[in-house]
Every structure is written in C-alpha cells, then in structure tokens.
Amino acid sequence: MPSGEYDPDTAEPHWQRRWVDEETYAYPDEPVDPNTAFSIDTPPPTVSGSLHWGHVYGSILQDVVARFHRMYDSEVFYPFGYDDNGIASERLAERELDIRHQDYERREFQKKTREVCQQYEDEFTEKMQGVGLSIDWNNTYRTISPEVQRVSQLSFIDLYEQGREYRQEAPAIWCPECETAISQVETEDDEQDSHFHDIEFAVADIDADAPDAFTISTTRPELLPACVAVFIHPEDDENADLVGERAEVPLFGHEVPIIADDRVDMETGSGIVMCCTFGDQNDIEWYQAHDLDLRVAIDESAHMTAVADEYEGLHSSEAREAIVEDLDDAGALLDRWEISHTVNVHERCGTGVEFLVTEQWYIEVLDKREEYLQAGRDMEWFPDKMFTRYEHWVEGLQWDWLISRQRSSGIPFPVWYCEECDTEVMAEKADLPVDPLSDDPPLDACPECGAESFVPEDDVLDTWATSSLTPLINAGWDWDAEADEFSMDRPEIYPMNVRPQGHDIISFWLFHTVIKCYEHTGEVPFESTMINGMVLDENREKMSKSKGNVVQPDTVLEEYPVDAARYWATGSAIGDDLPYQEKGLRAGEKLIRKLWNASKLVESLAPEPFPDEPEGGLRELDRWLLAELDRELEHTTARLENREFSKAREELRSFFWNTFCDDYLEIAKQRGDDSAAYTLRTAHRRFLKAFAPVLAHVTEELWHDMYADDVGASENAADAPADDAPADDATDSIHLADWPEPFGIDADHDAGTAAMSVVGALRRYKSENQLPLNAELDSVEVYADVRGFEDDITGVMHVAEFRIHPDSDAPIETVVTGIDLDYATVGPKHGNRVGDIEAALASEDYELDDDELHVAGVTLEADEFSLKKARQYAGEGELLDADDVVVIVRNVE
C-alpha cells in the first residue's frame, strides 16, 4: 500500500526497466485481428547527435496515443527506427572520427559510419526508455540495415517497372564542397559579403539605332565564360533598342543573343542581366524557356573548365579575381563596390551552391498531382488545418523528385549501365540488397547491344527515398518470388492508423511517404496523421544552438519526474507550438503528489479486503459520484480519440481534484460504510486508469501497490460491474488493463449538484467568518430537494440542526434590480433602436406591465427579456450564495 511520499527517482527507473525486461508492450507474434490492431508509424530520428527536447515532446504525444489505444481497444504496434543512412550520419561520423569520407573507400567509410551511429543509437534508446515510452523494443529498425536496404531497392525497382522513374541530364543543385547534388531542402540562405561589378559589353554588328555598348551588373564575373544570353525587361523602354541584337562577351569574345523576358528585375543594377549556365534558378528557367546553349564553366569541384580558356583549372574564386583584374586592364570594368547579399548555401557545410547539369534519377510526381492531393484528403488530419500545408505543397510542385545523391554513405541504386549503349540494367529482386560497386549485374550481356561490360551506378538514394517507406518497413513488405507479387509479414497493420510527425516536414516525409506507399500498394498508407508543433523556449523563441537556449532532456529529467514532463507535453493543443515552461512541469509534479496522497487516503478509508457493493445498493451521493465519473470518462475518452490532449488532461484533472478530492473525499471521511468504501475504490481505480496514458509511472506504482494482486479476486465479486472487470494482463501492468467503460449508473444529477453547492456555500461561510472547517454550525435550512444527501452534508460540515424544504417556497423576497435583454431576439427585431432601449433601461425609465415591458416607445414580449433579481432575506440568520439553492444558516458564535 502507498505510504510516505512518492519517490519518482526510484519508481520511474524501476518500472521502465521492468517494462523493457518483461516486454510489456510487445506486439504479438501470432496473427492479430486487423480490426483491433492499432499501428503507429513513428518518426525515425536522424542519427546526427543527441536526443533533444523536441524528440521528447513528440514522443510523449505518440506514447499517450499508444497507451490510450492499448487500454481502450487495441493491440498496439508501436515500433521504433533510426534514420542512419543519410548525409547527417555521414557528417556525424566525420566529426566524431575527424576524417573525410573522400579519403575512404565506400564500404570502409560506411562501416565506420555504422559504428559511430551504433553508439549514438544505444544512448538514444536508453534515453527514449527513460521517457517511459511504451515502444515495442522488439520492433526496431535502422535504415542502413540490409533489410531496409532491400525494401528501399525493391521500391526503386518497382517504381522503375511501373515507368515512374527516369534518368535525365538536368540542372541540379550542387554542393562543390561535398561534391554532390543536393535537394532544395538541404539549402538555406546565408547573408554574405560580396562585390557588385559593372561590366561593359559591346554590341556586335551595330545597326544605326542601337547603342554600341551597355553595362551589366553582376556579383559573379567568373561566370562570364558561361554567359549564353543577355536579358532585358520587355517594359524597359530605355534599353528596348538592344533587343534582337547580339552582345559580345568581354575577354571571352563569344556572341550571345539579347532577349526580352519579364523575369528580369529592373530594379537591380543596370536592369540588363546576363544569363549563365548556371548561376541561379532564373538562369535555369531561361535556359529551358529560350532553348539556350549550354556552356559549363565550373566543374564538380568548383574549378574552371575548358570553356574558361586561359582560366581553366583555376578555382572559381581565383578565377573571379583574375577575371576582374583582366577586365579592369581591358577597360571593361566600369565600377566595383562592396555589397552584402543573400547566397544560397548548403546547410551542412555553408558552401555556396552551384547548378550543374548531371545525370540524375527522378521519380515522376507532377503528372499525378490531383491524385496525391486526393490521397491527402483521404487521411484524417489532427489538426484539420494542417492539411492546408500539404495542399499548398502539392499544388505548388514544379519539379519531379530528384533522388540521386553522390555520397559515400547511403543505399546504392541497384542498377548498372551498358558500357556501350548506356542501357539500364536493374538488379534481380531476389538478389537485393546489392551494391553495384562490388556486385555483378544479373546479365552477362547487354539485352540491347550484346556488349559484355557494364558500368555500376555509384550514386546512392536520397535519404527521403528510404525514410518514405517506413509503413512498408514496419509491415514487413517484401517481394515474394514464388507468388510473383509483393507481400507483407503483418498485413493487418497496413494502412497504419496514425502517422505522427512535426509540421516542418509535411512536405517531405509525409508527402513522400504517401505517394511512394500509394504507388506500391494502391492504398493511402495512413488512416490519420497527427501533426505536432515545435518546442520553443520559455520566451516562445525557437531553440537553437547559436542562441544557447537549447533545453537538454537530461538536465530537465534530473530535476523533475518523467511523469511531470509527460504532463507538460500533453498541455498543448495538437499542432500548436509549445513553449518549454518549468511551471508546466511543476504543475505536473503537483498532480502526481495529489494523486499519491489521495490514494493513501482511499487506502485508509477503504482498507482491504476490496469492498463489494453493499446489499441495499449505493447511497445517493455515491451513486451521484460514480455517475458523474461516468460522464467525465466519456469526455476523456472522446478527447483522447480526437487527440485533444490538453483538454483531456485538464478536464480529468479538474474533476479529480475538485469533485473527487475536495468534495467527495471530505464527505467520505465522515462515513465508514460499505457504500462509501466501494465507491472510493471503484472511482479511484478508474482515475488511475484514466490518468495512466499521461502519468504512466505513478499510476503503475499505485496500481501495483493497491490493485494488481487483487485483480483475480475482484473479477469474482458478484456486484462488480462486468464492464470494469480487469483484463487478465492487468496483474502485470495497469497499461494492459481495460480502459474504463461507463457503468450506465442512474443518479439524480441535479440533486447531487445542489447538495455539493450547499456544501460549498457552507465551506465558504466558514472561511469568510474565519471559522475552522470542522466548526459546528447551529442550524442550516435548505430550500431544495436534496433528500438522501442530508447525512453527508451535516457530517462534513458539522451541522447540528439541518432541515430541508424540498417543495415549499423559500422565505425570501426577490427584488428586481434591472432588466436583461435577450439580444438574440431583441437585436434582429428592433435593430438600431436597441441603443435607445438600453439607455432607457439604464436610467430605469421603463414600465413593467404583467408580462410586457414598455420601454423607449416599444413593447417587449415576455420571452424577449428577463428580470435581474436580487434575493433578500429579512429573517433570522444569513442567506448564503449557493448557485440557485437557497441556504439559510443560523449560528451563534
């Protein structure tokens, strides 16, 4: 039985260890009914460092969902994975070991990366367990594992066979430092110092009207050799004469067309701009729109190509200085000044990105925008509003999905190319996973040309191309060679019930998962998605290393119980950002303590053996309490089903604290009968269960202290409501017990509420008169039907003489103190005369005539207003304010 103070430092690690050791949350090996399987597609954290507070926040919300559904209706599949196949993990290994991936052969480097990741993952796992997550630790995966590589490569081949992938030479964003194509997501803006250069271009073959030269402003003179056109805005009258002429590029001498295009920013520099292949996104659009030449001046490692003539081999930054100097010597550099501008850089290394034309694999998405939009609509969104982000993302898509990455670490493309004719040769599904760099292609000769040598693809897949398969990884998706079709080990969990994740990656993780799984299975992979907000610091600012406001989970959990952190995390409306606030944690501690102390009192008021419902039935108050609890639990259930964590938590907390502890427990102290004992135990057990998803540890501790051993016995208790019979597993853990279903108890809600109002009024009376709460009151009269509650009221409030008048009118006078208008009817009916009516009422210039009110020249019917009344009592004693109940107390002090 609970005694003394609750000690989370001992209890929490104890239960966490036990949950893991006993495999409390293991998903069954045997087949599960699809109707009762509840699956959660948890976000696999990128292995790039330590666990941060955002992970803790998101994980707790997922865990509350998992714990609720495990008790409520389901076998819960709650897996966990690590995303360790991407650039982030590669960078982590480089940092940790102080090495460069370029210095190692791919396999060797991958091995090192895996070792480093393993250490971080072990630490991560330990911390996740320290948060008390009810994850099934038998169902974990690493995205770099052979099993996941197989899934990822199968996915690539399946999409290829469906004709949804193509290889194309196209401009791609390129990091010259990392020497890889990167996606737009991996870039960010950086404010950098630079120079603007005014460079004079000569016009070739001048005709009479056109000027013979013009000026171009650029920050990147080293791109002059890549210049393929010059653009002028169609509304630029000043330079209109130049359109249609040809310009001569200084130093390099080649001629380029001068073209009108409205994408020119007339405000920048001279308003005349050169197009180079490629300096920025605009250049790519122009290149494609106007079918321009391709002149690549900068190579993969940012060195100048042969196109740059004498500058070939120089690094682009060296070339820039040399070209500027030579322009100056040639008299073509008209001006040069310092500026600061935003540069698109690679987020991992801070290097300015280039655009290179390379051969890359793409997944086609643009052709199916409408279908993918519908897939988004088919999911239930918590909260609804987050769907808009998905919608806008899909509607705004402009490129197919680039999945090639030139990295050392990652999952290889399972493909070779014929050395002669470049025919693509896919791996056999049965052979996956393969690494083309070390494995042979499945053919001896090219099916097209018969050549016998092949070139392996040495790119790896974008990490999103793999992490977008988590539902299939979880379901054990694979190729069944015998049946010649895809199969799943656990078909019952797919489509998965919930995809929880942050709103920052709706356009990546969620979108990509939806489309890939949809293409593979023909089904939208999620029944619902639950989008959590970001964690902010106590000042509502985002946490970042540079600001130094990052909250370390370890630091918090040294000071507060995990249950307090879980309480804090459930204080958010789903989708809203949540500031880290210590007071939120302190409030959690208070509730934990209250629950503990109340449990001690229940234990002492209703000692074992576990009481049965008395023969004669329950007392009025006890029935009322259980009926109210019924209602409350229905609310809590609905709130949790709708992922309204904050409301579920607050409503339950308030009912427990105010109604159960403040009101009911105080009354139960005065009574020692079986009815109270039964009610205390029954209500208490239900509170523990209802709090269990959030306060996972303290409820487990109390459950084992008070109920776990009695589970078998109580099932035999004749009068225990059948619905509340604990599940068999409940001897092991409250988290395996059944969620409390309503008893359907009948009680007089109004009478009980009135009785509680009376008690509250008397308590207030004592407090205001500075009386101790156990002071005796001489006489109390109540004008309401609270029959059946008399003894409880007098017991807890120590009333010597208590009389109730269920039917008779109270000996009080009511005085009309004013008029309340029913605006819903008066407003529409009298429109702008309402102002006059209000003014007249305020100056008491009105007349009451039976049911009618004459005011400001209009007549209001009875249902259009109500009388504001004050109650007055002239007799002996004092009239108390007890909601609508008239309570008169007489007391000689």
Next chain:
RNA sequence: GGGUUGGUAGUCUAGUCCGGUUAUGACACCUCCUUGACAUGGAGGAGGCCGGCGGUUCAAAUCCGCCCCAACCCA
C-alpha cells in the same frame, strides 16, 4: 518577397468555425483557514481597451480588409 498558422491578465491557455453584452482554467500575486491524505493543502480576492487600425452589424475576442509581431514552409 509569397503562403500557412498563431497573437486573449505578469506567464501559459479555453472560447473564434456557427457574432449576443459578467471572456475559461492554471501558475505567479494578495487575504484568510491546520478538516482523520496533501499548507507541496483549502476558501476568497485582485489582475484583460482579447496584437494595432479601419470596416460590416442593433451587437465583434469571434466576420471582412490592411498593418505589426512570431513560428514554420516556399522563393
């Protein structure tokens, strides 16, 4: 620069979709009170021009427009 979401007492938040005149709860603050668990408790109090400016309406925290601030996404 564009989009999405949010802005409510010192702090966090409910209410906003569907307009109705006393704006919810908690923390902190002030006053009082030891009831057989909890003073880390209980009772009460004070504290808000609902981000700003306009508009619609008899009536706006709520609807509309513009602006400011923040987070996220995209340029």
